[in-house]
Structures are given as structure tokens and as C-alpha cells.
Amino acid sequence: MEKKESPTRKKILEVSLKLFSEKGFKGTTMRDIAAEVGIHQGGIYNHFKGKEEILQTLINDMMHSALLSLFDFNEEDGEYHKKGKSVLARIATTFKLISFDPRNEALFRLMMQEIFRNRTIRDLYYEHFYQQNVKKLSALLFKMMQEEMIRSSDPLMLANEFFSPLFFYQMQVVLLKMDGKSTSSAVTLFEKHVDIFWESIKLSSNSATLF
Amino acid sequence: MEKKESPTRKKILEVSLKLFSEKGFKGTTMRDIAAEVGIHQGGIYNHFKGKEEILQTLINDMMHSALLSLFDFNEEDGEYHKKGKSVLARIATTFKLISFDPRNEALFRLMMQEIFRNRTIRDLYYEHFYQQNVKKLSALLFKMMQEEMIRSSDPLMLANEFFSPLFFYQMQVVLLKMDGKSTSSAVTLFEKHVDIFWESIKLSSNSATLF
DNA sequence: GTCTATAGGAGGATAGAC
DNA sequence: GTCTATCCTCCTATAGAC
Numbered sequence: 001m002e003k004k005e006s007p008t009r010k011k012i013l014e015v016s017l018k019l020f021s022e023k024g025f026k027g028t029t030m031r032d033i034a035a036e037v038g039i040h041q042g043g044i045y046n047h048f049k050g051k052e053e054i055l056q057t058l059i060n061d062m063m064h065s066a067l068l069s070l071f072d073f074n075e076e077d078g079e080y081h082k083k084g085k086s087v088l089a090r091i092a093t094t095f096k097l098i099s100f101d102p103r104n105e106a107l108f109r110l111m112m113q114e115i116f117r118n119r120t121i122r123d124l125y126y127e128h129f130y131q132q133n134v135k136k137l138s139a140l141l142f143k144m145m146q147e148e149m150i151r152s153s154d155p156l157m158l159a160n161e162f163f164s165p166l167f168f169y170q171m172q173v174v175l176l177k178m179d180g181k182s183t184s185s186a187v188t189l190f191e192k193h194v195d196i197f198w199e200s201i202k203l204s205s206n207s208a209t210l211f
Numbered sequence: 212m213e214k215k216e217s218p219t220r221k222k223i224l225e226v227s228l229k230l231f232s233e234k235g236f237k238g239t240t241m242r243d244i245a246a247e248v249g250i251h252q253g254g255i256y257n258h259f260k261g262k263e264e265i266l267q268t269l270i271n272d273m274m275h276s277a278l279l280s281l282f283d284f285n286e287e288d289g290e291y292h293k294k295g296k297s298v299l300a301r302i303a304t305t306f307k308l309i310s311f312d313p314r315n316e317a318l319f320r321l322m323m324q325e326i327f328r329n330r331t332i333r334d335l336y337y338e339h340f341y342q343q344n345v346k347k348l349s350a351l352l353f354k355m356m357q358e359e360m361i362r363s364s365d366p367l368m369l370a371n372e373f374f375s376p377l378f379f380y381q382m383q384v385v386l387l388k389m390d391g392k393s394t395s396s397a398v399t400l401f402e403k404h405v406d407i408f409w410e411s412i413k414l415s416s417n418s419a420t421l422f
Numbered sequence: 423g424t425c426t427a428t429a430g431g432a433g434g435a436t437a438g439a440c
Numbered sequence: 441g442t443c444t445a446t447c448c449t450c451c452t453a454t455a456g457a458c
Contacts, residue, residue, distance in 0.1 A: 164379035200411030
């Protein structure tokens with residue numbers, strides 16, 4: 001049982017992700033997977049101990065995917081915060097693009113379907129997707145406050161306020177695409193969110209207006 | 212086959228909602244349901260044609276639940292908008308309380324689990340949960356703009372910006388509760404969101420600061 | 423490593439007695 | 441309406457030939 005990169009193993013993972021994200025983990029059978037991979041049902045067990053192991057492998061892969069690391073910059077060494085609004089715009093764009101990469105879209109759907117049933121996925125979501133991104137965002141906003149680019153307030157709360165609509169709009173786009181509906185109006189929400197958010201936090205010439 | 216309100220039928224629905232929301236539709240068996248209802252497995256079929264019919268019945272019930280009608284006021288005859296921030300605060304509270312009513316929490320979990328697999332639920336979510344609430348909110352904000360309580364901008368976009376964090380925070384609370392984690396910090400997000408949102412849209416004495 | 427065959431079990435649904 | 445018993449399908453997983 002070679003656990004390394006056999007083409008068949010890779011194909012099994014790819015097909016499984018697709019099917020799990022479409023029909024759910026329970027709703028997908030080993031026969032479904034085998035059929036779409038192009039091997040016979042028993043053959044899967046040469047690569048994985050069982051269905052559960054396929055899911056666990058996918059979850060591990062997820063940890064290293066773009067879905068979880070929305071911010072490719074490092075908040076420690078960053079001059080990123082000095083760019084102000086454009087950094088936020090880039091984050092929003094990264095978020096938006098996730099919905100348009102088939103693999104990331106499938107990972108997102110898988111995550112959302114199993115998050116209410118699978119403790120591992122829930123922890124992964126919470127620690128890596130939510131906490132980590134919000135903390136990075138929070139650190140970024142904090143630096144902007146120090147530089148007096150934006151007005152001073154609770155950076156963690158602001159990070160949540162910036163993050164949560166992006167998450168929601170992404171979900172909207174994914175749902176719309178499932179039914180073949182137009183996503184054009186939903187897609188504009190990402191940019192508009194950045195505009196509104198920035199307007200509400202920026203410190204321009206007239207400083208002491210809010211708070 | 213009496214389709215009316217038999218106690219057993221009611222119990223079946225109640226138990227099914229609980230189990231579906233915990234283990235998913237596919238993950239729940241008729242035997243699970245029967246066991247928890249306290250009847251024997253075949254007995255369910257005296258009340259429902261099958262598992263699918265139970266789900267459909269629950270979906271129909273959902274349409275009349277508090278989960279979908281977050282706004283119990285009518286936007287037509289309303290003087291509600293004149294209350295300004297306090298209306299928004301009430302909506303946020305309604306949202307928050309959903310997570311703490313066991314039935315609504317279960318409906319929310321069921322909705323979120325099946326929304327990626329079940330077209331009916333997806334339509335229900337989109338038309339009744341999302342669209343309807345955002346439109347009502349949008350109408351409310353529009354009236355506030357006319358009364359010059361808040362600054363003028365795209366009301367539909369603002370409605371989205373108000374709605375989406377509430378949805379997200381609700382999901383957070385539900386997820387935290389599943390693992391018995393503390394929800395106290397998540398719960399404060401609802402009120403803080405209203406504060407931040409209101410600060411960013413209100414038109415107080417100093418008007419022409421933003422935009 | 424993939425095939426065929428099959429074990430072994432779980433799940434949905436029905437029939438008929440009470 | 442509920443019980444017991446049963447059917448049949450579908451599923452995961454394994455065994456053994458190639």
C-alpha cells in the first residue's frame with residue numbers, strides 16, 4: 001500500500017472531494033467514487049483503509065490550501081498596513097477568487113457541509129480559517145491605528161466586521177453557482193464592502209468626527 | 212393515515228428535527244427516529260410515507276418559523292424607522308435569540324447542512340431567509356435616509372452589510388455551543404455590530420463629513 | 423495493483439396479526 | 441395505530457485469482 005503519489009490515489013482524492021462536496025460524505029458511496037475514477041470498487045482499498053481515511057486525508061490537505069490562508073503576507077515583517085485600503089481590497093479579492101477556483105470552492109462546500117457533524121473540521125475551521133485570519137486582520141488594523149490611518153477602536157471587533165461579510169458573500173456566490181444563477185450582483189458586494197468599511201474607519205483630514 | 216395533529220406524528224417530527232440537525236438527513240436512520248420516539252420502526256410509516264416526507268414536512272414548517280421572519284413588523288405601515296438605532300438593535304437581538312431557542316437552533320443547523328444538497332431548502336433560504344429579510348431591511352434603511360436620520364447611500368448594499376455579520380455571528384454561536392465552548396464573547400458581537408454599524412451610517416449634527 | 427466475487431451488515435419499506 | 445417479521449436493496453470491506 002504505497003501512500004505516496006500514485007496517480008490513482010491522486011485521482012481518488014480529487015474525485016472524492018468533488019463528490020463529497022456535491023452529495024455530502026454520507027451521501028457519497030465508494031461505488032460512486034470508483035466509478036468516476038475508472039477503477040473497480042475494491043481497488044480503492046489498495047490506496048485507503050476506508051472512506052473515513054479519504055476524508056481525513058482531504059481534511060489534512062485542506063489545511064495547506066488557499067482556503068485557509070487568505071492572507072499570504074506575514075503580519076510581523078509587514079509594511080503592508082501602510083497601504084491602507086488597498087490591502088483590504090486585496091484580501092477581499094482573494095476571498096472572492098476562492099469561489100472561482102473549483103478546488104477551493106469544493107473545499108468550501110465540503111467544509112460547510114461537514115462542519116456541523118465533524119469535530120475535526122469544526123476545529124480546523126475555527127482555529128485556522130476563522131481565528132487565524134481574524135487575528136492577522138486584527139494585527140493589521142492595529143498597526144493602521146498606530147499610524148493614525150484609521151480611527152482608534154477595538155481592532156478584533158473591526159476584524160470581525162470586515163471578515164464576516166466576506167464570508168457571507170462568498171457563501172452566497174457558491175450557492176448561486178450551484179443553481180446556475182447569475183453571480184454578478186453578488187460579486188460586486190466584495191468591492192462595495194471594502195469601500196463602505198474603509199469609509200467608516202478611515203481617518204482623513206477631518207479627524208474627530210466619530211467617537 | 213391521519214395527517215392531522217396526532218401526538219405521535221408530532222413527536223416524530225420533533226425527534227426527526229433534532230436528529231437531522233445533529234447527524235444530517237442521510238446520517239439519520241428510521242430506526243434512530245423510532246427508537247427515540249419510543250415506537251417500533253414500522254410504526255413511522257403510519258404517519259409518513261417515508262423519510263423524505265418527514266424532511267419535506269419539516270421544511271414546510273420552517274417556512275412559518277421565527278428563523279425566517281426575523282422582522283415581525285410590517286414595513287408598509289411602519290413608524291419603526293423613526294426609532295433609528297433601536298430598531299436595528301431589536302433586529303440584532305432577535306437574530307441572537309434564535310441561537311438560544313432549541314427549535315430554531317435545530318432548524319438553523321438543518322438548513323445549513325442540507326442547503327448544499329437540497330434545492331428546496333436552498334430556494335427557501337434564498338427567497339425567504341435572505342431576500343425577504345434583506346429587502347425589508349433595505350426598505351427600513353431607505354425610509355431612514357428619507358427622514359435624514361442616516362446618510363444617503365445604496366440601501367440594499369447597507370442592508371447586506373447589516374445582515375451578513377449577524378448571520379455569521381449566529382453561525383459562530385451555534386458552532387461554539389456544539390462543542391460546549393463559551394459563547395459569551397461571540398454574543399457581545401451582536402450589540403457591538405449594531406454600534407459600529409450605526410456610527411458609520413448615522414447623520415448627526417455634523418453631516419457632511421463622509422461622502 | 424486491479425480484477426471478480428462475496429461476505430456481512432445496515433437501512434428503507436411492506437405485510438399481516440393484534 | 442402499533443407490533444413483529446421479513447424483503448430487498450445498497451453499502452463497506454475483504455479474499456483470492458490474475
